[in-house]
Amino acid sequence: MLIPRHITAHLRELSLYFPILSLTGPRQAGKTTLLKELYPDYRYVSLEDPDQQLRVTEDPRSFLKHYDYNVIFDEAQRVPALFSYLQTVVDEDRQPGRYILSGSQNFLLRQSITQSLAGRVGIARLFPLDLREIAAANVRPKDYETAIYRGFYPAQFDTGVPPRLFYPSYVSSYIERDVSGLISAANLNTFRRFLQLCAAYAGQLLNYSAIARAVGVSVPTIQSWFSVLEQSYLVFRLPPYYKNFGKRITKSPKLYFYDTGLLCYLLSMQSEKDVINYYQLGALFENLIIAERMKRAQHDGKEARLYFYRDSNQLETDLLEETASGLILTEIKANRTYRDNLLANLHKVGKIAGQPIYKQLVFGGDEGFTVRNVQVFPWHTPVERQV
Known part of the structure; x- marks a missing residue:
């Protein structure tokens, strides 16, 4: 369809x-x-x-x-x-x-x-499908691990092609047709290793020197290859927020993939069970939600000023959106059951923000509600601007 x-x-x-x-x-x-x-x-x-x-x-x-x-x-x-x-x-x-x-x-x-x-x-x-489009077509996966593993490219919904067949062909086509015109042929296999290593950094702070050592190329080469991935709309780097908080903050960006199915393929996952058992499940879930926000903004033709916040004391908010009316702070947790401690960082960061804020939580459950002045969203509901 x-x-x-x-x-x-x-x-x-x-x-x-x-x-x-x-x-x-x-x-x-x-x-x-x-x-x-x-x-x-x-x-x-x-x-x-x-x-x-x-x-x-x-x-x-x-x-x-x-x-x-x-x-x-x-x-x-x-x-x-x-x-x-x-x-x-x-x-x-x-x-x-x-x-x-x-x-x-x-x-x-x-x-x-x-x-x-x-x-x-x-x-x-135009990016792969967003959750709003899938929900409107009544083809939303039954749980978030299925959504993460399956990914969001239209062919998978139009033809039913399984991820294990779609993504190997996709990556080969991408490297042979798109990347080969931008980097030397001698580096194509190294670039493939670089792409796989990027998957391990999804939801993590980027360390260009560590990646360069692991791949065996220079830091400038790694930075240029990240530009290739970004210009191909496979990944994006989320910058840290640094304004007005008066704290020493992290300066490195975090890496995310626009499509979680591609991410799972690069991590050698074979099924939804691999998603649930992944030692960094929280990073996969975080990638799902932040990529959704990025895709939805582009599909609406709007500019989204998105960041994350982390200071020297490891106090962190997963997603921070800057608007004319104030900041939207979003905590993202894969937990299917709500607990009050999921809100701890939101309230701590809110106290030091020094400007009007709106706080929200996206979690792995299926029902939304409001608690302690925080709007709680289920994973499958697109997070709307509230400020």
């Missing part, structure tokens, strides 16, 4: 104001399927097709004269020369929604847009 995507409203709004739309996101997030469904009257051109690439290269002006309005260019980054000619064409007629660009090699696509089309493009990012 095709699950409706929440980003639809954001795309439609962008198409009212920009002559070009760009939809980026990780490979197999459903970009092409969504665009064809949302814009059925647009002509679709895949620039992975060698014949189309040749047409653009040999005569880009004639190509754009033929494809002049209401066109989707998929894998547009394959033909960088197209972008400067698109600039000329849309400057002559800035009709909103004239072209749509999509692609999986997000570094190359963003680079081409920045160089030639700045100010002319409305940018949206």
Whole structure:
């Protein structure tokens, strides 16, 4: 089944104001399927097709004269020369929604847009499904360990392909088609080891020197490889919050994966039982909830200023969101049973925040409620802004 995507409203709004739309996101997030469904009257051109690439290269002006309005260019980054000619064409007629660009090699696509089309493009990012979309389609997993293990790529819900078949193919395709164009062929196997090591750091503070030693490359190389993963929308680094608290705080970011199914595959997990028995189950659950918040913000077309807080005394809040009205502090616990001690850090950090705050807990249970001025959310309910 095709699950409706929440980003639809954001795309439609962008198409009212920009002559070009760009939809980026990780490979197999459903970009092409969504665009064809949302814009059925647009002509679709895949620039992975060698014949189309040749047409653009040999005569880009004639190509754009033929494809002049209401066109989707998929894998547009394959033909960088197209972008400067698109600039000329849309400057002559800035009709909103004239072209749509999509692609999986997000570094190359963003680079081409920045160089030639700045100010002319409305940018949206599509990630794997969020919990809200799954709930609306009535396909929510029965428990959080199933959600974590299965992951959220649309193909798993559309076709039922099991994780043990989907993710090996996904990683191979990603490295062979996306990464191979960004790093040397001699380093591809080392990069694969690096990717697996990143999984062990999910939900943890990053130590670039330790990772470099383990992989056998330099720290600058590790930092550049993290940029590759981020630009591919596989991982993100959550920065520490450092404003106004008057405390010595941690300066290292924490690492998270956008998709927990990919994370489980890289950790060599074979079933939901492996999730429950994992020695850092709390980190997996934390990854699930924080990735959900990141995905949902992007699908809504909103900027989310997300951080974590940890000071030199190891006092920590898993997720901190900065808003114009104050801070939202979120504690994330895999416990299925609520206990008052789950709120301890929230109240401690709240006392030193020095500004208006809203406190919430996301836990592994199935029911939400309010206790001691804290809103408690079950794992499957998207956490809404409350400040």
